[in-house]
Amino acid sequence: MQDQINTIMDETLAAIADSGDLKGLDDIRVAALGKKGAVTGLMKQLGGLDPDARREVGQELNRVKDAVQSAIDARKEELERAELNLRLEVERVDVSLPPRPEALGSVHPVSQVMDEIIAIFCEMGFAVAEGPDIEDDWLNFGALNIPDEHPARQEHDTFYLPASGEEGRPVLRTHTSPVQIRHMLSHQPPLRIIAPGRTYRSDSDMTHTPMFHQVEGLVIDETTHMGHLKGCLRDFVEAFFQVDNVPMRFRPSYFPFTAPSMEIDIGCSFEGGELKIGEGDDWLEILGSGMVHPNVLRHGGIDPDKYQGFAFGMGIDRVAMLKYGIPDLRSFFDADLRWLRHYGFRPLDVPTLYGGLAR
Numbered sequence: 001m002q003d004q005i006n007t008i009m010d011e012t013l014a015a016i017a018d019s020g021d022l023k024g025l026d027d028i029r030v031a032a033l034g035k036k037g038a039v040t041g042l043m044k045q046l047g048g049l050d051p052d053a054r055r056e057v058g059q060e061l062n063r064v065k066d067a068v069q070s071a072i073d074a075r076k077e078e079l080e081r082a083e084l085n086l087r088l089e090v091e092r093v094d095v096s097l098p099p100r101p102e103a104l105g106s107v108h109p110v111s112q113v114m115d116e117i118i119a120i121f122c123e124m125g126f127a128v129a130e131g132p133d134i135e136d137d138w139l140n141f142g143a144l145n146i147p148d149e150h151p152a153r154q155e156h157d158t159f160y161l162p163a164s165g166e167e168g169r170p171v172l173r174t175h176t177s178p179v180q181i182r183h184m185l186s187h188q189p190p191l192r193i194i195a196p197g198r199t200y201r202s203d204s205d206m207t208h209t210p211m212f213h214q215v216e217g218l219v220i221d222e223t224t225h226m227g228h229l230k231g232c233l234r235d236f237v238e239a240f241f242q243v244d245n246v247p248m249r250f251r252p253s254y255f256p257f258t259a260p261s262m263e264i265d266i267g268c269s270f271e272g273g274e275l276k277i278g279e280g281d282d283w284l285e286i287l288g289s290g291m292v293h294p295n296v297l298r299h300g301g302i303d304p305d306k307y308q309g310f311a312f313g314m315g316i317d318r319v320a321m322l323k324y325g326i327p328d329l330r331s332f333f334d335a336d337l338r339w340l341r342h343y344g345f346r347p348l349d350v351p352t353l354y355g356g357l358a359r
């Protein structure tokens, strides 16, 4: 019997070492340790032996079982590792290959124009500030000198959110102007920031979408006056549209948060359906601005007897349409890949003043 045991052990271990796949390995296990397996067969014969031999051979068979089982486990691990390595090799991705052109993403015109605006103002020494899309009613309206009964509240077609606790109702900010207040409350003058971001109004047609983009500007110090406002915005318009001596019209207007207030138009022509900036007899309104109202400074914790400054707010989508000749505002938010391929920008066309701000 001892010979038989040795033979089974040797043959089984050799077969395990030779096995090339998990299925074959399992067949070997069944042939040795399964119900009708060789080792199991010998176990069944133990009953016929005298007690001493039974104990000895029984122990021997248990050692064989353990040896076979651990050889199988070790081989199984080897085979699994080899299989994984093979898969890794076959499915390997060569990251140094150039991308397929059809898989290349592009930058949305709104993102590109935001980067252009940021590049221009940062060159002038402005910093970029941010505020949340879900805004406090007070910061969106009250602090900006728009009290509850003010008609501007209706014009803003506000999306209100359910009130939480004692606080007033939160709103989706209707403009980027609340960032002015946030910035004043958290910084000491002199202040010089722009705040680009998303804004929301319940309004939708050819020229309005419920979500749109604005950029706010704010400059506060002891001596800033209207001349600075005009010079700053002229420099911006000329850099952004890449035209010198753009005709500009500063038209008196009204905003609760500025006094005096004005809207700024730029000269343009529409000939044969084509818009040209910087020439012709037509005017296009591009932004609202003014000298910051003393109440707004006060709400921002700034002493209006010591400090003054200007603010402006501009629609980003609108200037993107003007600059890049995009006819319909709604197409900005359709997520149509064909449109994005046509109007989008290459990811590495990062706008800078020295590298260029146009396509």
Ligand code: DAH
Residues within 6 Å of the ligand: 174, 175, 176, 177, 216, 217, 255, 257, 258, 287, 288, 289, 290, 311, 312, 313, 314
């Ligand atoms: N917040 C105004 C709007 O939503 C735009 C605006 C006008 C912002 C004049 C200003 C400003 O800072 O001075 O239409």
